Amino acid sequence: MTEAADEQVPDDLTPAERGMWEAFRHGELHDLRSGVPERDDPASERPWGPERRVRAEIVARLLLHGPEPVPGRVASLKLSGAFVTGQLNLSGGEVRPYVELHDCRFEMHVLMPECSFTTLRMVRCALPRLEAARLSTQGDLHLPQCSVPGGIRLTDAHIGTDVLLNQLTVGSNRHGRSISADGMTVGQDMEAELIDSTGEISLRSAQIGGRLSLRGSRLRNPRGRYALNAARVTVEHTLYLSAGWMTGGPPGGGTPPAGARTRNLSVDSGVRLDDGRFGNAVVIDRARFRLGAGTELSLRRIQTPDLRFTVDTPPTGRVNLNSAKVGNLTDSMSSWPGPGGIDLAGFTYERLSPLGPFPLRERLQWLASATPEFHPEPYEQLAAALRANGEDAQARRVLLAKQRRRRETLSPAAVLWGHLQDWTVAYGYRPGRAAVWMAVLWGVGAAVFSLHPPEPMKAGEGPHWNAALYSLDLLLPVIDLGQDTAWRPAGAYQWAATALILVGWVLATTVAAGVTRVLSRN
Secondary structure (H helix, E strand, O other), X not given: OHHHHOOOOXXXXXXXXXHHHHHHHHXXXXXXXXXXXXXXXXXXXXXXXXXHEEEHHHHHHHHHHOOOOOOOOOOEEEEEOOEEEOOOEOOOOEOOOEEEEEOOEEOOOEEOOOOEEOOEEEEOOEOOOEEOOOOEEOOOEEOOOOEEOOXXXXXXXXXXXXXXXXXXXXXXXXXXXXXXXXXXXXXXXEEOOOOEEEOEEEOOOOEEOOOEEOOOOEEEOOOOOEEEEOOOOEEOOEEEEOOEEEEOOOOOOOOOOOOOEEEOEEEEOEEEOOOOEEOOEEEEEOEEEOOOOOOEXXXXXXXXXXXXXXXXXXXXXXXXXXXXXXXXXXXXXXXXXXXXXXXXXXXXXXXXXXXXXXXXXXXXXXXXXXXXXXXXXXXXXXXXXXXXXXXXXXXXXXXHHHHHHHHOOOOHHHHHHHHHHHHXXXXXXXXXXXXXXXXXXXXXXXXXXOOOOOOOOEOOEOOOOOHHHHHHHHHOOOOXXXXXXXXXXXXXXXXXXXXXXXXXXXXXXXXXXXXXXXXXXX
16 A cells, blocks of 8 residues: 555546546545446346446556545445456455445456455445455455356355345356355354355355354255255354245344235255254244255254244155254144155254144154154154153153054064053053053952862861952962962863963053153152
């Protein structure tokens, strides 16, 4: 800047460039727009005349080695409605002035790799492509309502505060990526709401200090597996994959007021959030996922205190929650795909908060559709979450369903034994049923043994025969093994006594296990 202060204004400046030069020194806006919206749209094919053209080399000279400002003013480039001819190349440069461009059109790719800014704002601009790998800003990076058909590269960029990409229209490069931002760090929020992206948005290993919002966006990638690839992303607050409001909504998120025009999130290809870390929540609501063959909504190994999955229409492909860890799961019965469309292996959650009715029968079907082959963990996880919600009776029903599902994998003999356990005592998860069976068997035993009292051990020495007490003694596991004649009644009653003893032991053990389970939980 010191050397540039002594330089004279270039002699070859056009009137548009001379006005831009002077506006820069005064920190004022240089507006070349006509005032007619149709003529001022930079994305249209309408030609712009020489009165609106400024050379890219003059813009670069102002930003990198501009003149000293007028005393009492701060130099800044505020340019509207300009057609920047040639290639703007700021690679490796240090741009100190404030930069804000509105409704500008660029003839060639804009090159800003390893360039540093204080703040960079480009609003409603049209540029063929933006190359800005390792870009750094102290403040914001704003590209709202811009049109970039050749894609944006922000790999390893460092943004001091916010990234704003709302209503951006972006195409893909030759590798099929629309936004390449792997390893990017953002100090606060990254908003990409209502954007139209054709290609892959890549945010692998990106770190967002606030929230990441893609509300109301349209993401599609006809040539690749993913429309959004954010593996290993870290979001300190919340990820929003939900509806956005076109008009009438509050700035910075929140709930839109009545009458606000909204647009649901639409994704035509896969979404990958594997190994992501989210400090507050992941909100997937009012979104439509059209997942083609071989693509999925992948949430493998994510960690978040709250997962909200409440889409109105189930994704057409697979939802993968393998090994994900969630504090609270909020979902709805209509959100999940059908059989074979869910992977819940290793998925853990502490609480369930369904949105609307979600009967246990449907919840068990949810588990069955997620596990074509039997695995006990999803059932045990669901039972633990139901107990945490105070629904102990439903938790027992889930564990009973686990045993019934496990029975399908056993040998014929084990299946028969399993059916007997299910029919009599429900695998021990309904101990009251075992007590009822014991009472029935005691009554039957008392009736049977009253017809055949045993001989006393010594003639004339023995209490009066009581068939009810004898039958109870056989059914309970507190039996005097010394009463040899009592254990082995003669005649046809030997087999009846043996059967009662065996069944009594099974039932009594089941009752004891059930009581122990209840006492241990209390």
